[in-house]
Amino acid sequence: MIDFTEDQLQRYSRHILLKEIGVEGQSRLLESKVLIIGAGGLGSPAALYLAAAGVGTIGIVDADTVDLTNLQRQIVHFTEDVGRNKVESARNKMLAINPGITINTYHAFVNSETISGIIADYDFVIDATDNFAAKFLINDACVLAHKTFSHGGILRFEGQTITVVPGQSACYRCLFPAPPPKNAVPTCSQAGVLGGIAGMLGTIQAVEAVKSVTDTGTLLTNAMLTFDALSMDFRKIKVRRNPLCPLCGENPSITVLSDEEQPVCDLKPHEAKR
Amino acid sequence: MKIKINGLEKSVDSSNPTISELLSLEKVEMPDYISVQINGVFAKSTDFATALVAENDEVDFLYFMGGGR
Numbered sequence: 001m002i003d004f005t006e007d008q009l010q011r012y013s014r015h016i017l018l019k020e021i022g023v024e025g026q027s028r029l030l031e032s033k034v035l036i037i038g039a040g041g042l043g044s045p046a047a048l049y050l051a052a053a054g055v056g057t058i059g060i061v062d063a064d065t066v067d068l069t070n071l072q073r074q075i076v077h078f079t080e081d082v083g084r085n086k087v088e089s090a091r092n093k094m095l096a097i098n099p100g101i102t103i104n105t106y107h108a109f110v111n112s113e114t115i116s117g118i119i120a121d122y123d124f125v126i127d128a129t130d131n132f133a134a135k136f137l138i139n140d141a142c143v144l145a146h147k148t149f150s151h152g153g154i155l156r157f158e159g160q161t162i163t164v165v166p167g168q169s170a171c172y173r174c175l176f177p178a179p180p181p182k183n184a185v186p187t188c189s190q191a192g193v194l195g196g197i198a199g200m201l202g203t204i205q206a207v208e209a210v211k212s213v214t215d216t217g218t219l220l221t222n223a224m225l226t227f228d229a230l231s232m233d234f235r236k237i238k239v240r241r242n243p244l245c246p247l248c249g250e251n252p253s254i255t256v257l258s259d260e261e262q263p264v265c266d267l268k269p270h271e272a273k274r
Numbered sequence: 275m276k277i278k279i280n281g282l283e284k285s286v287d288s289s290n291p292t293i294s295e296l297l298s299l300e301k302v303e304m305p306d307y308i309s310v311q312i313n314g315v316f317a318k319s320t321d322f323a324t325a326l327v328a329e330n331d332e333v334d335f336l337y338f339m340g341g342g343r
Contacts, residue, residue, distance in 0.1 A: 040343025064343075074343070130343035153339030160339045175316070180307040180338050188341035198342075224336060235281055237334050242316050 032213035038128035041198030044076035051094035073195035169221035174242035
């Protein structure tokens with residue numbers, strides 16, 4: 001266990017007061033490594049809360065630069081950051097909140113060749129991406145590598161999230177065996193999203209990461225939490241591992257990673273590169 | 275016929291509809307890209323046109339949500 005400085009005891013005092021976290025849990029947080037894939041709507045609150053919580057090493061992955069249309073919800077980026085690399089912008093704010101942690105930046109989009117190497121170093125992965133190709137790739141890579149992760153999705157006034165403990169609980173493909181065809185399901189840039197929805201969902205994902213690395217409470221496994229902020233109805237849909245799952249079922253057809261062609265939430269015509 | 279859809283009791287104007295018929299009765303957007311769970315078991319999408327929904331079944335519609343940035 002870590003020897004806390006007086007400064008750390010003060011900084012983390014509200015965590016340490018929690019009997020479920022305490023000094024031991026805070027110590028685990030400081031020794032933990034969490035990867036956030038996507039430095040946008042979901043990644044912003046996750047990055048800020050995990051930095052503030054004292055997660056010792058945070059990795060953040062994104063190839064994009066900050067755009068004016070991002071600022072309505074991507075709260076880790078400020079107006080002065082427009083045009084900057086998102087990962088650098090996020091790193092700055094995380095270190096401003098908590099200089100005592102390490103931030104690893106990956107200025108790239110994950111693909112089937114790079115993702116396994118990146119996630120290998122981390123204890124928990126947060127899917128904060130905006131497209132199905134990345135969401136399915138993260139699911140597949142984490143399940144194949146037995147890495148616990150949080151799936152998250154948002155659209156308009158709604159959000160959904162599930163935590164996956166590979167080999168033990170239902171994975172994203174148990175629920176959705178394959179991504180929808182390109183352009184079949186609207187994206188945020190086509191259909192819109194309320195900024196605070198990203199905050200609600202990304203914060204839930206950050207809390208799942210903290211619970212997982214400190215072994216606190218019960219993870220959001222085998223249940224998809226969905227909410228509709230228009231009515232503020234929250235619902236947990238119980239699910240279980242699907243024997244027909246193409247990835248973690250009885251006769252898996254997916255044993256290696258591959259990339260799927262997908263549009264990006266904020267894709268602008270001149271950026272068609274993902 | 276009474277069933278539960280996404281946790282809420284509903285009276286459906288049909289007896290033993292197929293999943294496809296139920297999706298249409300419920301005016302589900304993009305019924306081709308939805309996951310359906312009946313009493314905790316996912317139905318194969320290729321079975322939507324033939325699998326029947328019975329009285330008191332608990333039906334969950336799960337929608338794709340791909341946003342995040």
